[in-house]
Amino acid sequence: KLLFSLSRFRIRFCPVRTRGFDAIMDKLFDVSKTFRPKKGFGKGTKLDTLHRYASNTLRATLTGGDLAKAVALPPGEDVREWLAVNCLEFYNVANLVYGIISEFCSGSSCAVMAAGQKYQYLWMDEDSGKLMKLSAPDYITRSMDGIEVMLNDPSIFPVGEGSFPVDFVDKVKMIFKRFYRIYAHIFCAHIKEVIALGMETHVNTALKHLTLFVLEFELIDKKEMAPLRGLLAALLPNHPDIPRKKGAEGLSRDVVMEGRDAIAKALQSSPMLKVDVKISAPSATPSSEAFTKPLVLAAENGDVDSVRLLLDKGANTESKDSEGNTPLIASATNGRDEVVRILLSSGADKNGVNRYSETALHRAARIGHASCVAILIQAGVNVHLRNSSGQKAVDVAVTTPIRTSLLQAESQATSTRPSLVDVNLHPSSSAQAESTKTPLLAAADIDDDVSRVHKRSHSGTVANKSCCVIL
Ligand SMILES: [Zn+2]
Known part of the structure; x- marks a missing residue:
């Protein structure tokens, strides 16, 4: 369903390259003009006002302002409301970015949801608790579907006078973990397409914004950043919370080289x-x-x-x-x-x-x-x-x-x-x-060598010398 709406969205807004992806990506930060989940925040409500504030602040920062300021909780606001409006904001951005990239992300190009050769993500079935290895498009579709369902659920994102559930922050953390993995996949497997489409400045900004936001509110485990370590170090030099390792190797170095x-x-x-x-x-x-x-x-x-x-x-x-x-x-x-x-x-x-x-x-x-x-x-x-x-x-x-x-x-x-x-x-x-018009470059850089995949340890993280699975 999501892919269907994504492809419809793409047809509607991004019919051909010459319409200018730059223009589309610029518009993406103006939420009023882009695809939204069917159930946004009701017009005139508190969350709607806050959401406008978030969008406007972000938009201002893109013309030379400070992204770090755009993520900070506005004075006097409820942190849960701020998290809620940003969930919607990041959902819209991720939806648009992946909507464009999804054309290149197929079950054959990306048979396993991964971020480079070292990191693979397994999907846990909510009902059975079973772990499944999914293709990237399948994993991302399920992620975005799940997020959309949550965003539309008033028991999680209350409308009107409703209140936030006690586990709201946990739900938000799960949402942001999914966003982060989607970006990790896009950067690791589709950086060439991103560059060929002239989107890298915008996608880099989107990642930078997302990273600053999750760091500000401690929303994800630092290990989620590991696949993008080299790129993050370049995008956010001197940031104390960016995990660094001397001589960041492999894919992250390639990303830096190509970014x-x-x-x-x-x-x-x-x-x-x-x-x-x-x-x-x-x-x-x-x-x-x-x-x-x-x-x-x-x-x-x-x-x-x-x-x-x-x-x-x-x-x-x-x-x-x-x-x-x-x-x-x-x-x-x-x-x-x-x-x-x-x-x-x-x-x-x-x-x-x-x-x-x-x-x-x-x-x-x-x-x-x-x-x-x-x-x-x-x-x-x-x-x-x-x-x-x-x-x-x-x-x-x-x-x-x-x-x-x-x-x-x-x-x-x-x-x-x-x-x-x-x-x-x-x-x-x-x-x-x-x-020369078709910018599609080499096949996605992905580790589909399933034979090298690893056994799960009790901690839930699997590592051997060639790869590691994050659950
Ligand atoms: Zn892919």
Whole structure:
């Protein structure tokens, strides 16, 4: 049932990649616009008000605020009410994130619910107490179904004047343990798809928020964080409660290696060192990529200091990521106005395109970054360029004000610079564009070697030298 609603949801909100997952992921934090459990908190009730507060606070933090503040209990509020509204908030986010990833998560790609090679999760049947090994989609579907049932149960999440049950916090802990395992699976098995879909910044933020929340209210056992240890260390450097181990091995290291945010973080923590090391690499060899790529990452993250530093060091403004995004496109996609300005004044190609023949203007218009659109128009970008689907920026604009300013710019450009009309500076054949459109990468990285699976110990945790099962 859940998968059905997830896939319907996906069809409704995420029909094709070019609709812009970034825009969808942005909207995801505005709960009023996204999928909700059928029975949310009644309009005008206390919980509804608190929920709005939670959503608004979170939304504010995403534009540069402090996530740690977003998780804290607002002064004078009941902690159980705060937990309740956040259950719903995290449910919506997890539902959306997995809704997108579920396309890649099948019984064959993920035959066992696992987080990397070391951690597998068994499902305990509530009635019989029997432990079952389920495929990841089955496990996650049951988890989300169970959570939805709880959220809709007024004896657990009271409506109106009802009161919370005595075991409410235990129920909440179970819900958050399930959320955490879903993220552990997504990061360990589907990080490549997450990156290919351009979702990693948002999914990283979602994980960071979830982690800060569960730490704030001590909702999960620290062992649940073990599969993501390396990534968490990068996302939350210096956080005292993140379990660390020297030389975090295996999958978590891979996640760190592949997580662009983590690379950007590493760059942030010691920019001089990284830049110096990379700039000394001979140019025009594959390793020079290692130097130019950080500019895309820093631009995407709006890391003004790193962008300036890299440009000072001579980073190539036309370096591209795997999607062909230049630093300018990456910054426009993420609404990084300041970085957009810096790059434009550094001579970045303002009409450069990615592999979908989309310019920075297309991206900013598509995601809805009005100020970025204005900056780009001001800089004299070509507003007539078409992407590989034949659309101009105005065709993909998501808001009326953006559309209006683009139409205005089009008519001005047409009257003053007719030679530029509909000229695509970087034409690519549509066949070529089609072939590069499918971002599905290598098969999921999962341990399906069932023979190496372990016996359960009395403590409920199973470990041997190759793997460990968390119940
Ligand atoms: Zn999966």
